[in-house]
Amino acid sequence: xxxxxxxxxxxxxxxxxxxxxxxxxxxxxxxxxxxxxxxxxxxxxxxxxxxxxxxxxxxxxxxxxxxxxxxxxxxxxxxxxxxxxxxxxxxxxxxxxxxxxxxxxxxxxxxxxxxxxxxxxxxxxxxxxxxxxxxxxxxxxxxxxxxxxxxxxxxxxxxxxxxxxxxxxxxxxxxxxxxxxxxxxxxxxxxxxxxxxxxxxxxxxxxxxxxxxxxxxxxxxxxxxxxxxxxxxxxxxxxxxxxxxxxxxxxxxxxxxxxxxxxxxxxxxxxxxxxxxxxxxxxxxxxxxxxxxxxxxxxxxxxxxxxxxxxxxxxxxxxxxxxxxxxxxxxxxxxxxxxxxxxxxxxxxxxxxxxxxxxxxxxxxxxxxxxxxxxxxxxxxxxxxxxxxxxxxxxxxxxxxxxxxxxxxxxxxxxxxxxxxxxxxxxx
Amino acid sequence: xxxxxxxxxxxxxxxxxxxxxxxxxxxxxxxxxxxxxxxxxxxxxxxxxxxxxxxxxxxxxxxxxxxxxxxxxxxxxxxxxxxxxxxxxxxxxxxxxxxxxxxxxxxxxxxxxxxxxxxxxxxxxxxxxxxxxxxxxxxxxxxxxxxxxxxxxxxxxxxxxxxxxxxxxxxxxxxxxxxxxxxxxxxxxxxxxxxxxxxxxxxxxxxxxxxxxxxxxxxxxxxxxxxxxxxxxxxxxxxxxxxxxxxxxxxxxxxxxxxxxxxxxxxxxxxxxxxxxxxxxxxxxxxxxxxxxxxxxxxxxxxxxxxxxxxxxxxxxxxxxxxxxxxxxxxxxxxxxxxxxxxxxxxxxxxxxxxxxxxxxxxxxxxxxxxxxxxxxxxxxxxxxxxxxxxxxxxxxxxxxxxxxxxxxxxxxxxxxxxxxxxxxxxx
Numbered sequence: 103x104x105x106x107x108x109x110x111x112x113x114x115x116x117x118x119x120x121x122x123x124x125x126x127x128x129x130x131x132x133x134x135x136x137x138x139x140x141x142x143x144x145x146x147x148x149x150x151x152x153x154x155x156x157x158x159x160x161x162x163x164x165x166x167x168x169x170x171x172x173x174x175x176x177x178x179x180x181x182x183x184x185x186x187x188x189x190x191x192x193x194x195x196x197x198x199x200x201x202x203x204x205x206x207x208x209x210x211x212x213x214x215x216x217x218x219x220x221x222x223x224x225x226x227x228x229x230x231x232x233x234x235x236x237x238x239x240x241x242x243x244x245x246x247x248x249x250x251x252x253x254x255x256x257x258x259x260x261x262x263x264x265x266x267x268x269x270x271x272x273x274x275x276x277x278x279x280x281x282x283x284x285x286x287x288x289x290x291x292x293x294x295x296x297x298x299x300x301x302x303x304x305x306x307x308x309x310x311x312x313x314x315x316x317x318x319x320x321x322x323x324x325x326x327x328x329x330x331x332x333x334x335x336x337x338x339x340x341x342x343x344x345x346x347x348x349x350x351x352x353x354x355x356x357x358x359x360x361x362x363x364x365x366x367x368x369x370x371x372x373x374x375x376x377x378x379x380x381x382x383x384x385x386x387x388x389x390x391x392x393x394x395x396x397x398x399x400x401x402x403x404x405x406x407x408x409x410x411x412x413x414x415x416x417x418x419x420x421x422x423x424x425x426x427x428x429x430x431x432x433x434x435x436x437x438x439x440x441x442x443x444x445x446x447x448x449x450x451x452x453x454x455x456x457x458x459x460x461x462x463x464x465x466x467x468x469x470x471x472x473x474x475x476x477x478x479x480x481x482x483x484x485x486x487x488x489x490x491x492x493x494x495x496x497x498x499x500x501x502x503x504x505x506x507x508x509x510x511x512x513x514x515x516x517x518x519x520x521x522x523x524x525x526x527x528x529x530x
Numbered sequence: 531x532x533x534x535x536x537x538x539x540x541x542x543x544x545x546x547x548x549x550x551x552x553x554x555x556x557x558x559x560x561x562x563x564x565x566x567x568x569x570x571x572x573x574x575x576x577x578x579x580x581x582x583x584x585x586x587x588x589x590x591x592x593x594x595x596x597x598x599x600x601x602x603x604x605x606x607x608x609x610x611x612x613x614x615x616x617x618x619x620x621x622x623x624x625x626x627x628x629x630x631x632x633x634x635x636x637x638x639x640x641x642x643x644x645x646x647x648x649x650x651x652x653x654x655x656x657x658x659x660x661x662x663x664x665x666x667x668x669x670x671x672x673x674x675x676x677x678x679x680x681x682x683x684x685x686x687x688x689x690x691x692x693x694x695x696x697x698x699x700x701x702x703x704x705x706x707x708x709x710x711x712x713x714x715x716x717x718x719x720x721x722x723x724x725x726x727x728x729x730x731x732x733x734x735x736x737x738x739x740x741x742x743x744x745x746x747x748x749x750x751x752x753x754x755x756x757x758x759x760x761x762x763x764x765x766x767x768x769x770x771x772x773x774x775x776x777x778x779x780x781x782x783x784x785x786x787x788x789x790x791x792x793x794x795x796x797x798x799x800x801x802x803x804x805x806x807x808x809x810x811x812x813x814x815x816x817x818x819x820x821x822x823x824x825x826x827x828x829x830x831x832x833x834x835x836x837x838x839x840x841x842x843x844x845x846x847x848x849x850x851x852x853x854x855x856x857x858x859x860x861x862x863x864x865x866x867x868x869x870x871x872x873x874x875x876x877x878x879x880x881x882x883x884x885x886x887x888x889x890x891x892x893x894x895x896x897x898x899x900x901x902x903x904x905x906x907x908x909x910x911x912x913x914x915x916x917x918x919x920x921x922x923x924x925x926x927x928x929x930x931x932x933x934x935x936x937x938x939x940x941x942x943x944x945x946x947x948x949x950x951x952x953x954x955x956x957x958x
Binding site for chain 2: 469508
């Protein structure tokens with residue numbers, strides 16, 4: 103393993119390929135590691151994080167000072183900043199992952215053939231995961247731990263602005279691995295900040311990387327999706343819709359609308375567009391839009407909706423395809439469930455959509471005809487989250503159709519193989 | 531839909547993009563089609579194939595005549611040639627797919643959260659499948675039908691040598707779709723033989739293709755895997771191993787070895803390398819190698835194995851990585867289960883491996899430590915087949931780790947989404 107922070111003289115290509123080989127070499131013993139051994143490593147990592155609090159905060163202080171000098175945005179600085187509470191919750195996160203059920207070895211399906219062959223489909227690790235993230239140094243611990251729990255080696259590539267914080271956290275993970283007798287190369291942090299390292303990972307490191315998970319803004323995810331030569335678990339954006347049917351209970355619709363938009367506006371499961379059934383315009387529109395406005399939300403509405411609520415701004419065509427990630431919502435009147443479905447299928451990013459309705463037929467159409475990863479009935483779009491789904495933790499949310507879709511937890515970080523037990527069967 | 535066989539004046543790029551849009555447009559109603567409607571289409575297609583026997587044979591005769599003029603190999607001509615029996619078995623294949631369980635709408639998992647949210651994971655079609663195949667015109671029917679059953683639209687691109695046969699078969703599929711009220715563009719056959727059409731499909735047709743399935747030799751699969759910008763379900767080769775442990779029953783080992791290699795030598799599940807435990811060399815090696823030789827198999831062995839069986843040819847290093855697809859097998863003596871696993875993990879294409887053993891511990895190590903799609907105990911590698919697995923039919927066998935692995939049947943041609951039913955829950 104090469105260890106250096108001096109990229110200048112380094113051949114990045116050779117360094118990255120070596121990291122890939124090290125990860126691949128670690129993946130095999132890791133796939134056979136017992137649950138107890140993996141969990142012991144996770145607990146030891148948590149202890150190390152708490153024990154190293156001073157060292158981690160000192161490293162973070164360097165990143166914060168650099169960030170201030172570089173005039174990084176307040177939001178960016180907030181994501182970057184660590185404090186004792188955030189370090190404790192990172193450690194708690196590791197212990198929570200240790201407490202999750204180990205997916206490796208799970209028999210997903212089993213059946214017997216007429217000739218007596220007994221077939222089992224059993225979960226296996228995926229192999230090597232590449233995680234590319236931006237400002238949040240805690241991703242080092244979260245993503246490393248989730249990959250480990252599913253028996254995968256991982257190569258982490260953090261943002262240059264959080265390099266010192268990530269390195270201090272990574273040192274704790276390495277100590278935890280070592281104390282549990284697992285290869286330290288199970289969780290590697292790319293030691294150079296050169297952007298060429300990202301390109302190398304997207305090319306797959308000579309087949310060493312099985313899947314890439316980008317964690318960050320649309321710029322990062324878009325680049326990864328466009329350039330990666332290996333599968334990617336990600337969503338580019340979460341243009342989530344909330345449809346209020348004519349049959350909706352008004353109080354419920356209002357509470358869900360405010361929660362879906364305003365609970366946290368910066369997360370991918372936040373609603374961006376509100377579709378209201380034209381048949382409910384007289385009864386539901388004003389109370390819901392008033393409640394959103396009272397909560398501090400800017401409303402951009404089509405002409406028909408504005409006629410009912412003059413305080414709204416006019417929506418442009420672009421608004422229907424915009425992920426605001428802010429206290430802004432676009433609102434449109436639609437002619438019932440069919441028009442709602444058409445609008446969503448046209449403009450959605452296939453992440454999460456919700457319907458508020460008492461009419462069971464409208465709900466079934468919504469559930470059947472919309473092809474998004476997560477569909478909700480009478481519940482807030484902000485439940486689009488691995489923890490809320492009971493998966494314990496997630497490495498992200500995927501909107502692709504292959505392998506992993508919706509929240510990506512430990513189970514989604516596995517593959518499978520078939521085990522077939524015979525008694526001498528030959529094929530006729 | 532453009533309909534032409536005159537590629538000369540055509541903009542292939544525009545043609546293929548239009549086919550992609552047509553497929554995507556067909557995919558939405560198809561995803562909502564009932565099982566009865568899809569099965570009616572499949573039955574009508576089968577009737578049309580039988581009814582069009584004369585027309586299909588006439589089209590095939592043109593391909594055969596062209597093939598003879600082009601001096602195509604005997605094996606190629608055999609794959610190309612249709613007769614009434616082959617047409618009947620194509621029709622029977624469609625009826626068998628109609629009889630399969632419809633995977634779409636299957637609830638794969640369901641659970642309830644403490645807050646009362648009821649979460650279901652339900653199967654959905656993948657969307658649009660691209661199938662690229664070579665000489666066998668029957669793939670037109672098989673692949674088209676499997677994709678349809680799973681609710682997917684499909685774009686088929688056959689080899690130029692079978693173009694007339696494929697077009698005649700495709701006409702029957704289109705009639706079946708029409709008679710069942712499904713869009714004829716559900717199953718499209720690329721109407722030009724220009725190779726640029728393949729490149730367009732591998733680029734994904736502007737996001738219209740969700741997955742590519744290549745059906746053909748290593749040259750085709752290799753090109754597809756190297757160039758595709760969309761996921762691929764395939765195996766490049768099947769370098770399948772059979773390991774005979776010291777604890778193996780000799781008669782069983784001999785029967786399985788002969789079957790695994792010689793039942794059909796040209797299929798991907800045929801064994802290519804035989805590993806024999808050194809501790810069984812005195813007892814098992816000669817009877818097994820003699821049985822293979824008696825069955826007409828050429829044996830290429832390492833020095834230690836040849837010392838026991840002088841009729842064997844010497845194996846070169848290259849033999850351990852060669853898929854013969856012929857009556858040739860490489861044989862090596864290994865120091866027990868650990869050395870067998872090392873050899874397989876080094877040389878396998880991760881398709882299918884089998885162990886013959888009575889020692890349960892050896893079997894468990896084989897099952898746990900080898901990362902191939904299919905592992906068998908005391909059974910022939912030639913069971914690596916969707917039909918033999920009880921899946922009814924397969925579009926191929928995949929060795930990737932993502933989404934589909936092992937036989938790819940209707941279930942593997944689906945994705946999934948989450949349906950969440952609430953009673954007004956908002957996220958705290």
